[in-house]
Amino acid sequence: xxxxxxxxxxxxxxxxxxxxxxxxxxxxxxxxxxxxxxxxxxxxxxxxxxxxxxxxxxxxxxxxxxxxxxxxxxxxxxxxxxxxxxxxxxxxxxxxxxxxxxxxxxxxxxxxxxxxxxxxxxxxxxxxxxxxxxxxxxxxxxxxxxxxxxxxxxxxxxxxxxxxxxxxxxxxxxxxxxxxxxxxxxxxxxxxxxxxxxxxxxxxxxxxxxxxxxxxxxxxxxxxxxxxxxxxxxxxxxxxxxxxxxxxxxxxxxxxxxxxxxxxxxxxxxxxxxxxxxxxxxxxxxxxxxxxxxxxxxxxxxxxxxxxxxxxxxxxxxxxxxxxxxxxxxxxxxxxxxxxxxxxxxxxxxxxxxxxxxxxxxxxxxxxxxxxxxxxxxxxxxxxxxxxxxxxxxxxxxxxxx
Amino acid sequence: xxxxxxxxxxxxxxxxxxxxxxxxxxxxxxxxxxxxxxxxxxxxxxxxxxxxxxxxxxxxxxxxxxxxxxxxxxxxxxxxxxxxxxxx
Numbered sequence: 001x002x003x004x005x006x007x008x009x010x011x012x013x014x015x016x017x018x019x020x021x022x023x024x025x026x027x028x029x030x031x032x033x034x035x036x037x038x039x040x041x042x043x044x045x046x047x048x049x050x051x052x053x054x055x056x057x058x059x060x061x062x063x064x065x066x067x068x069x070x071x072x073x074x075x076x077x078x079x080x081x082x083x084x085x086x087x088x089x090x091x092x093x094x095x096x097x098x099x100x101x102x103x104x105x106x107x108x109x110x111x112x113x114x115x116x117x118x119x120x121x122x123x124x125x126x127x128x129x130x131x132x133x134x135x136x137x138x139x140x141x142x143x144x145x146x147x148x149x150x151x152x153x154x155x156x157x158x159x160x161x162x163x164x165x166x167x168x169x170x171x172x173x174x175x176x177x178x179x180x181x182x183x184x185x186x187x188x189x190x191x192x193x194x195x196x197x198x199x200x201x202x203x204x205x206x207x208x209x210x211x212x213x214x215x216x217x218x219x220x221x222x223x224x225x226x227x228x229x230x231x232x233x234x235x236x237x238x239x240x241x242x243x244x245x246x247x248x249x250x251x252x253x254x255x256x257x258x259x260x261x262x263x264x265x266x267x268x269x270x271x272x273x274x275x276x277x278x279x280x281x282x283x284x285x286x287x288x289x290x291x292x293x294x295x296x297x298x299x300x301x302x303x304x305x306x307x308x309x310x311x312x313x314x315x316x317x318x319x320x321x322x323x324x325x326x327x328x329x330x331x332x333x334x335x336x337x338x339x340x341x342x343x344x345x346x347x348x349x350x351x352x353x354x355x356x357x358x359x360x361x362x363x364x365x366x367x368x369x370x371x372x373x374x375x376x377x378x379x380x381x382x383x384x385x386x387x388x389x390x391x392x393x394x395x396x397x398x399x400x401x402x
Numbered sequence: 403x404x405x406x407x408x409x410x411x412x413x414x415x416x417x418x419x420x421x422x423x424x425x426x427x428x429x430x431x432x433x434x435x436x437x438x439x440x441x442x443x444x445x446x447x448x449x450x451x452x453x454x455x456x457x458x459x460x461x462x463x464x465x466x467x468x469x470x471x472x473x474x475x476x477x478x479x480x481x482x483x484x485x486x487x488x489x490x
Binding site: 045203204205206207208209219220221262263264298299300 | 439440443446447456459460461462463466
């Protein structure tokens, strides 16, 4: 089996337009959640979200590109550029043929759908722009990354709701580990902060009207965010031979299905995914210093996740740090695992643990070290990243310091 | 719409419980009726649509909601109150 390392990272999200800005915000416990600035917001009962701020598509994309790139594709391309530039790779010849793109998204071009349904239903128009279908399709982002950087190997999009990007990165890891690819551009993107996107979530009555406070006893729901995280996963010998900087190594991945309920999480399903990632990585739970939690801030997720961690880690559960950066950037749904992987890289590479901000009251059902409110310095050898989706689909990655 | 608020609420709850309205009694809880959290959210949606009201309810903190869901009777009186406030 080949070893798999990360040689590039890129992101645009509510905390910043680059990885450096994002990590800076995470270190400082900055909250990127605020009042939503979208059309018809006054008709929503949930009026907060983690929006990408000061974003002007005209600065990056010309008119023809904007006609083809939904907001989720734009975010993906911006993050992919940063990641690929950091890696220093150029894709040509056999490397191009052996390199692909696997990205996660849940809603794909939902903003494009929202705008165009509005045009035909509300405004009564009988004609839409000719490129609506290639703009809204869930694989648009993966395809444009492939076209932009000449990636000609296995490429597709994964949609498993809130676990999409963890499933995508897990696939990319397995492709390289098994020798099916040499380099994979992977991660995820989401842009659901439009009227229809927020209205649909509102209906479930699991959204908070004021803040995302994971693990806090007074938590009252999730807050949606938007943005993208993209990484370059590379076969270790390839990276070593060209002297690339290695940000971290991916050592394990596991996915499970609860096979139980379409929205309620299962402790057992989550625990099986966590322990599966540890055994895939061939490490003992006691080696893990940090877990980036799914930590949505809902009553159900946080207590179930803590119980699953306690179950797998046993006595070591009291020593492991577990934080949810959703408190800062919100829940990026299909892109969330990718942006959260940045916190894992920061823990492994810089020895800084991102905090769970907004933490106000201890919850006996979440009695773990959730790194409340302030970042912490700690040397971490191994870390996990959890994602547990609606539909009971769980995906956990295990990473090691380079 | 000659039915009373009470009858209309019971009809909505009965539909969620897959029962006849006559089998739903006011002293029953949602748990007695086998209505889980998803059924509750759907019932609230149906009540909002039926009476054109906004029911304040967050599934993360049901106990903090002004909307009392402790029994069928409690739900009926909460809806009656909201409907009368809307008319007033």
